[in-house]
Amino acid sequence: MANSALARSGSVKSATSNDAVVQVRDICKNYGDVEALRGINLEFERGKLTTLLGPSGCGKTTLLKIIAGLVPATSGEIRVNGRVVTGPGPERAFVFQDFALMPWATVLRNVGFGLELKGVPAAERDRTARRYIEQVGLAGFEQKYPHELSGGMRQRVGIARAFAVNADVLLLDEPFSAVDEQNRRKFQEDLLRLVDLEKKTFIFVTHSIEEAVYVSDRIILLSPRPGRVSQIIDPMIDRSASPDDIRRDAGYLDVVEEIWQGLRQYAE
């Protein structure tokens, strides 16, 4: 069932291996005198999970928010499906680090909120929402309020909401950083299952090297002050193995080590 990362070049779905759904061209971002990002050029392949990894202050979240259209870039452009974008659009959906759930709305309404904003009729909206609630493993919690859920469950709601609008690209901003370690591992496995099931493009921000290597098809290392692309790594992990075997696999551990060597100069 699981896609082997090794078989990427022979992908049937995409016409070419260079089918970039998101293109980042010469993006610079300044906050006043502070240069947050300098000359970022990247392409994100369709159907892949690409991770932006780097130490804090490298601008990875800023870059993700620029791609999302939530933060304007100082210069440069973002193309999604070949078109230049300047704001949020229906082809992109965002998963927030702090979940961004409406505390006054039930799980069902929260998950269907993207559709509600688009004016989708209530019956259809609820049907879609229920399907994704089940897919993220929250069936039975439809009528609960966010404060009645654990941190991990709240982020599942956030992920279901992003899936429900059927965007091509999912942007995840450190989605598991507020989740405890045990749930985090379970989450990563679930994410891989959803990536496989939904055939969407994922852009994932994290500061955890292990997490990045475990879930990513491609890792983009950013270096701080100002944020630049320092290295691009394709982990080539064989995901047909069980999660526990992957975490013990020599190839997996080598990649983790390689990234750590690249990043250790920025650690204090």
Added chain:
Amino acid sequence: MSVSPAKLDNGIGASKEAPPTVVEMIRTFAEERRSFWIVVSLAVLFVSWEVAGRIPISFAFPTFIETVVAFGEMVADGSMHKAYFLTLQPLVLGVVISAAVGIGLGVAMGLSDKAEWLLAPVFIVLQAAPMAALVPLVTFVYGIGLTAKTLAVIMLALPVIVLNSYKAVRHVNPSLVDMCRSFQGSRMQQIFKIIIPDASPVLFAGLRLGIAAGFIGVMLAELLITPTGIGDLITYHRSVANYAHMYAAVASIIAVSTLTLAGLQYVETHLLRPEKRRK
């Protein structure tokens, strides 16, 4: 109202000598129902009032029971109805105008920097000003009618509602606003589906303070401007040394104010923030 002391006596008696089943019954009831503690709290207040009245702490301080009887008399002879008919007109009118205008202006100030620059200084000055000192000026300009009394209510209620609404909007979770934007919500959707619901707890806190200030406004107006309504009842019964009746009028306006604020809280939790009901 007069049932409450009886309940307290029952509670004390039970804990002393009744069989344990009754004590347990009361204990489980107390744990399950928050209303038990409200009743106990009121009972303690009324019993101490009764005791203070019987000592008496002052010849002008009636007992609780005398006050209740006086209240009954005033209801029976219709003077209470007439007084409330007069008092509630400027109060309701003033509070409704203050709530509508106050929330409107406050939200506008929260959403737009220009509206903030234009309006914030005015309301900050108005809130700091001792409004009671301005009430006689209103009488001077508008006479002693309904207009003056309504204005007194608005003067006290409006600034606090405006400033709280403004703060409420400014403290909306920015992440929720980003979320709405990321799903291409329009500005109107952002305001009505995210900003106002997220601001509503502080918005309602402002409304509660505003309504409480409105009650102060109407009493000031009736005591300072024109002796009508409840203010007149208080002044009249004081002047003829009918202290029980005077206290009944005072206590009744306090009760009306408290019930109004409780009703507002009910509206908030049932209409805007349903998740707060389950706690």
